[in-house]
Amino acid sequence: MLTSKGKYALRAAVYLARHHGAENWTLATEIAEAEAIPKKFLEAILVELRDNHIVTSRRGRNGGYRLSQAPERIGAGDVIRVIDGPLALTPCTSRTQPGPCHDCVDPAICTLRPVLQKARDAIAAVLDGNSLADLVDSVGHSAG
Amino acid sequence: MLTSKGKYALRAAVYLARHHGAENWTLATEIAEAEAIPKKFLEAILVELRDNHIVTSRRGRNGGYRLSQAPERIGAGDVIRVIDGPLALTPCTSRTQPGPCHDCVDPAICTLRPVLQKARDAIAAVLDGNSLADLVDSVGHSAG
DNA sequence: TATTTTACTACTAGGATAATAGGAATTGCA
DNA sequence: TGCAATTCCTATTATCCTAGTAGTAAAATA
Ligand code: FES
Ligand code: FES
Numbered sequence A, B: 001m002l003t004s005k006g007k008y009a010l011r012a013a014v015y016l017a018r019h020h021g022a023e024n025w026t027l028a029t030e031i032a033e034a035e036a037i038p039k040k041f042l043e044a045i046l047v048e049l050r051d052n053h054i055v056t057s058r059r060g061r062n063g064g065y066r067l068s069q070a071p072e073r074i075g076a077g078d079v080i081r082v083i084d085g086p087l088a089l090t091p092c093t094s095r096t097q098p099g100p101c102h103d104c105v106d107p108a109i110c111t112l113r114p115v116l117q118k119a120r121d122a123i124a125a126v127l128d129g130n131s132l133a134d135l136v137d138s139v140g141h142s143a144g
Numbered sequence C: 001t002a003t004t005t006t007a008c009t010a011c012t013a014g015g016a017t018a019a020t021a022g023g024a025a026t027t028g029c030a
Numbered sequence D: 001t002g003c004a005a006t007t008c009c010t011a012t013t014a015t016c017c018t019a020g021t022a023g024t025a026a027a028a029t030a
Helices: A002-016 A028-035 A039-051 A078-083 A115-131 A132-136 B006-016 B028-035 B039-051 B076-084 B113-129 B132-136
Strands: A055-058 A064-067 B055-060 B064-067
Touching: A002 A028, A002 A064, A002 A132, A002 B055, A028 A064, A039 A055, A039 A078, A055 B028, A078 A115, A078 A132, A115 B113, A115 B132, A132 B113, B006 B028, B006 B039, B006 B064, B006 B076, B006 B132, B028 B039, B028 B064, B039 B055, B039 B076, B064 B132, B076 B113, B076 B132
Parallel strands: none
Antiparallel strands: A055 A064, B055 B064
């Protein structure tokens, strides 16, 4: 399951994708109200997305947030990874943040890993294969 | 990510699959030692698996645990669902425990659901498509 | 009846989640 | 220059979840 934070982040990103334009800065307040996300919580999320180069921010009057790249070039998986961590089901099958499984007796002959690896690949294929732009016009008819 | 509990459960189930036989009862202690799982914790896990008809138990001397069905008929996803909950990334995309997403403004026109639905289907295809028997002999060459 | 083994109930330490609060820093405008 | 808007930063909090541990009861067998 995604965390609320992860869902908020994805919804905010899709909102920015929907309102994406050359010099179009969107206010945190606007996103918070439109998507019913607690404002202060959303601010923290946007800062994390900024630190990970998903969004760009501008302070002061006429400030706000916008996507760092075109919505077509940002995958749903990119946003989720930043906020909720790796898509994989175990450290040993993560491609972006690989690590050892401390609780597996002998990782070299682990019987779980092959399946979990396939599961990760399947999840990543879907989440990385759908950009924010895809999500924007996916209501009712999701893309491949 | 799976929880440790979920991984323990899957490892225990694979152990039982590897030692599956007509009247072959395996001790919790044996599994715990072989898989380096805290014994008391494993007992609690096995009770949950029993309550959900994944394993069958027998008390007293010569007691123990065994799979309720042939290893070929139990999917990896079945075990994970019991211990870690739905495979889906959101309540709205769960097939086994569907529920509303309280934090989505209007679920009827949710832009996230189509992709998340595909993600769930992809995960479920892998995890339900691989039985415990598949896992047993999957070291190094995972099955389709 | 003694021993083995599962079953049940209760408890705990630590960490993660989902926020909230208050103010500092920056920018634009009058 | 000063004010207002807006992001940014640093705590703090309540609640739940995770990963166990401890002790005992119940059942089956020899
Ligand atoms: S080594 Fe990662 S699940 Fe076994
Ligand atoms: S309704 Fe479930 S993610 Fe929007």
